Amino acid sequence: MTRNDGRKKDELRPIQMDKDYLMHPEGSVLITVGNTKVICNATIEEKVPPFMRGEGKGWVTAEYSMLPRATESRTRREASAGKIGGRTMEIQRLIGRALRAVVDLEKLGERTIWIDCDVIQADGGTRTASITGAFVAMADAVAKLQDAGKITHYPLKDFLAATSVGIAAEEGAILDLNYLEDSAAEVDMNIVQTGKGQFVELQGTGEESTFSREQLNELLELGELGVQQLINAQKEVLGEVALRIERNMEAVK
Amino acid sequence: MTRNDGRKKDELRPIQMDKDYLMHPEGSVLITVGNTKVICNATIEEKVPPFMRGEGKGWVTAEYSMLPRATESRTRREASAGKIGGRTMEIQRLIGRALRAVVDLEKLGERTIWIDCDVIQADGGTRTASITGAFVAMADAVAKLQDAGKITHYPLKDFLAATSVGIAAEEGAILDLNYLEDSAAEVDMNIVQTGKGQFVELQGTGEESTFSREQLNELLELGELGVQQLINAQKEVLGEVALRIERNMEAVK
Amino acid sequence: MTRNDGRKKDELRPIQMDKDYLMHPEGSVLITVGNTKVICNATIEEKVPPFMRGEGKGWVTAEYSMLPRATESRTRREASAGKIGGRTMEIQRLIGRALRAVVDLEKLGERTIWIDCDVIQADGGTRTASITGAFVAMADAVAKLQDAGKITHYPLKDFLAATSVGIAAEEGAILDLNYLEDSAAEVDMNIVQTGKGQFVELQGTGEESTFSREQLNELLELGELGVQQLINAQKEVLGEVALRIERNMEAVK
Amino acid sequence: MTRNDGRKKDELRPIQMDKDYLMHPEGSVLITVGNTKVICNATIEEKVPPFMRGEGKGWVTAEYSMLPRATESRTRREASAGKIGGRTMEIQRLIGRALRAVVDLEKLGERTIWIDCDVIQADGGTRTASITGAFVAMADAVAKLQDAGKITHYPLKDFLAATSVGIAAEEGAILDLNYLEDSAAEVDMNIVQTGKGQFVELQGTGEESTFSREQLNELLELGELGVQQLINAQKEVLGEVALRIERNMEAVK
């Protein structure tokens, strides 16, 4: 039983990450996962939100949006609607929370990292592609901070990537669902993990359906497999900056 | 090592569910979990949202809110702020999605069940208490529909309850966190399960932290334990209506 | 001619006030007037709005809301609509203004008392029940301020309660209208009075109708009767705190 | 003791009503009461709001606004703030409700009368001037409807005008307060009455103060005096149209 795009059940779609994609941001990556394309930009702001001032710690926050024609039929702009929808809120909170888990906020100092993930083409997995790409943009932006002597120690403790897994009626557990697969899946799970294989976020949902403990275990296996491949791709595109993260990983062993 | 309120690691807080709490709603429950109190009301509307018309299927949707002084210091009303915050959106989407997993929407017919969860006192676990209480309000409201001859078959396929589990720095894995425990926890997970022990939702988050596969397993054991106790409490308060659900559970064996 | 619930024309519905209803607020009362139930919470904030800073005086402000199913058919949440309706605005302005009339704002010092009135069940007279219950919550909250030594003199100058009166097509002038009576009334009047029988607010409205000076006088008599009974109930629930108010009433004789 | 502008306690400010003030509206009046100037326009719309369709009855609704420099210091536009304030809501609800009391909505037929009151200069009493001027604009607009043969019977049952009364620290009860008087008054009351002297609205407020039954009676006397003078001015400006109203008044004697 092959999938609608010919992949095997445990096969990721082709990945590409173009670093330094735009000229203005401190970190900028265009991530492509199959037909899904997300521009991930990282901005360093030299202050923190009011509720954190004076604590000597930094902050990471994220915003997520889709171009109206990222989708097959045109989606109304949230700016025109005058408010941000629930799905967008949920995703941008997830991205920020996930990234914060691998940042030593004290080493970052009183700064905010703004992450902007703008989906220009959507074919499933936009939130997990956003996390994977945003990690690279953030890693690059904080490397520049260190190179400029603004921070002493590189503050990222580990790599971080995300993928989706799900249960399809015919194929069973599958990795990295495209839009068609996602629409038809009975169970849908997003997994965010570190380079050491620790979980950061796990969000599994039965879509008008449920799943057993055995199915959960099968999904977790697949997800781990996918995340480690994504982290390998991150290491390649980050080059020397990846070494700084690896040194930090070793230090806390 | 005992917990801040003297409970054991695998012990739920005292539960109470007052059915028929308010006079107007079709289903109305005041659920009390320790110091957390949520009014859960179910409304039957004899139509579905525009995107579902003519399909012969029903819908379940939820709204969640907190009184300003449900919390220790006063929280600004979302109506005054003019918009619903991200946390609220996330919770109300979760409640609706979870409840839909145990409703046979075709048996419900072209009707919407509106669930309103209003937290009047908060001490941790408001979203899981909302799901547990809302299930009872919904079960009661659809029983009245059946009693009135508007639907032929009782549409709830299984019981549904939710609890939280987490990892505390000292106690390790604990069940049903109160507010103080939740604030200090390194990992926080919400588990929504059915009477048959199937997962409906699993949302685990490392709070600026991560968790291993072993820790995940430990949390899942605790969660399952808690959910089954909550479902026993639901059965008791639902009385004869519980039998209708049990018959449906057996039918699909 | 008896009323739809068997009361006499000058008879209030049964009243109950549960003090210390919730655990977090400085003052908290669940007021029940017939089938109308309102949670009234008082919060002390140790600052005043910007336009009053530095004047050495305090402030009292109120917010009012209804649960969606406080009413017979579900009412849309104002937070979902994104704005507060005219009726709500009118009521919360009335509550704040009425309470301020019996507070010596200088004795209160530079503090704000936030009053939150949340109607959980509505059967007419929610705004007058809110005022009557909120007075008790406020009286209790400021007593705690005095007990904690934060203010020297108890700042409430008199009691304050409110009721509605109206003119029904058949019964004529009646006291404390329930929802059915209110919907059918030709004239509707809200009366807010002090323990000394002084008027604080008087709002009479012909509902697509008008009223004469004689009818007005009849309504005022009924209202006064009702308010004094409500104030007696307040004294009982306030206990020792009522004595502080009575001492203030005598002092200005 | 004379008032700050030399008037006697029971003296109205000079009144002027310019009918047909603007070219587009069906009824248009510029009312001047002392220094207060309000443009009152009436629009006839050939449909009613959705909740009234098919009942064969009409509706009257009002909107109220102030130019930013109607006031001594500039007031922010509500359109810029993105929402309508509580005071505006309260006033426009009052205007609509008051006008509806003298309209036979069945004779009006399924039409909406939109009343727009735009204060171009404010010196106290803007809401009562709005009601007085809007009545004339409305009377004129419905006369045109009748002249065009769209309605058979003239639908206004009586005249309607409004004024304010209040209690000043030195002068005691006074009629038609200007802005300075209004700011200093201990008690402020708006009275809306018909040509037959019936009350339509009565809104009395102690401004951080209270008032006795005797004071109330004194205020009502003054108010009645003022309203009848305003109605005389309306009759004069309405000319022939006033006769249609008077005939209706006699018919229901």
Add this chain to the structure above:
Amino acid sequence: MTRNDGRKKDELRPIQMDKDYLMHPEGSVLITVGNTKVICNATIEEKVPPFMRGEGKGWVTAEYSMLPRATESRTRREASAGKIGGRTMEIQRLIGRALRAVVDLEKLGERTIWIDCDVIQADGGTRTASITGAFVAMADAVAKLQDAGKITHYPLKDFLAATSVGIAAEEGAILDLNYLEDSAAEVDMNIVQTGKGQFVELQGTGEESTFSREQLNELLELGELGVQQLINAQKEVLGEVALRIERNMEAVK
């Protein structure tokens, strides 16, 4: 070929400017251009927006609105809609930008001039009438500032007025379009010029049509003719204040 109101192609409509129209604003003009009537008020605020503080320079900003019945059929209030429309935004940005071009912001000092243009009757050309009237209100308001000794040098460098020109299907190029002409025009252009004939703004639009360089030149001739007549009217109404502007014009020759 005469125009629908009998004017020649290069003829302005009758102009009137009533200075000191309202009592509160520092500068207040009712400008009448044919049937178009706009109240233009200027407010002096003794501070500048945050982004300009400490630069020793002033600012000019404008707001524009229409009464609902300024137009033939009622237009919904932007305050009721909860947001300002694109057309209004465009116009108020234009008015502010145009006025700033003739103000020496350094001579003005750290002050903001708020311009409010409220159209009470619309018959085409409301934005150009607003600019022409607002200039006079502003000129008057800053003259009072100088008279009060708050500024040393009169800060207006030149006169400023605006008119519209357009191309009609039959008449060709015409000056100062009324509403009917504007609706039918193929090309519509707004011209803002100074007393010295310099352009400040030029906005030409083909309405589902286009225009040639020759047509453009013809429109510019007409516009210049109209603006100079409007400036003559401004000089007349400004009296002595006009001399201050003329002295400034000579100084920079």
Add this chain to the structure above:
Amino acid sequence: MTRNDGRKKDELRPIQMDKDYLMHPEGSVLITVGNTKVICNATIEEKVPPFMRGEGKGWVTAEYSMLPRATESRTRREASAGKIGGRTMEIQRLIGRALRAVVDLEKLGERTIWIDCDVIQADGGTRTASITGAFVAMADAVAKLQDAGKITHYPLKDFLAATSVGIAAEEGAILDLNYLEDSAAEVDMNIVQTGKGQFVELQGTGEESTFSREQLNELLELGELGVQQLINAQKEVLGEVALRIERNMEAVK
């Protein structure tokens, strides 16, 4: 005197247009003008806005947005702010109006063309680049309509492109301003023209400055030069579709 990027006064920046840039839209172009990059998508919707129904004519409307880091420092999202700013409104109205001028709306039939211009990198001239790129996306989308047999005659009457011109303090009149030039320019003008050299829009603004008739003429010459080069680039990228437009241009000669 050379410009800050070495260009001559009448020299455009390098242009590139990538057609079929995204997979979902009916027309999709990434336009690059120097460092300015805009994704222009065209969507065909098979209906028109309510006010146009039944007239047998189509409509063209546009939305414009910038990614937060299109700019040097991060710009807040309009969706987060909850409203669309004045500059955005102005630009999107301009784009829609300009494109409509070259579309035969009757030949288009009752359809709406939605144009979405999303600036991913900004360095001046984003609105003119948007128009130039959007024309190509629209031309392509309507060609597909014709190829699918949904419309009989190709509805674009002419080419359309836009550029900016301005007056710099040192260089005088210059073509196609980048961000630094635009910020410093005394006069700024946007010119939208057709392939036949007709004007569609002309928006010239003195930035706290003014300009003479001679300067205007100089700017118009430069602008015409630039637009014709842009139209040549459009023809190249449109290939066969350009011929359909050229045939329409000849037909109306």
